[in-house]
Amino acid sequence: MSYLTYLNCTVNSCANNKGEKCCRPNIYVGGKSAVSFSHASCGSYTSSDRAGAATNSVFDGVYKKPNEALNISCDATECKYNALNMCNAEKISIRNGSNGAECGSFQMK
């Protein structure tokens, strides 16, 4: 099963971010044992330093167009929006947190 989730992301230090949207077609959120949003973090985060350093790489020039909605795979199975390791929320927010780019929409089952 695949879901499309509207995503707002305020992690401006990520190379995939443009105007608080994610340019990737999909993201992975990690946090197998997450019991709060601070433990569910975006594993697709890419430092913009790395983007600047990339000259002739595959990375350079891809993921430049912001997506309103995307597929999100997620390991935080304690979250009520987690359905067989996919996020089925209509909309989520990724934001800067104590452990990186955290999912601010995490809710315990």
Ligand code: SF4
């Ligand atoms: S932190 Fe994650 S959701 Fe946000 S722009 Fe980067 S890859 Fe996309």
Ligand code: SF4
């Ligand atoms: S809302 Fe829940 S299932 Fe969706 S990405 Fe965030 S932690 Fe994962």
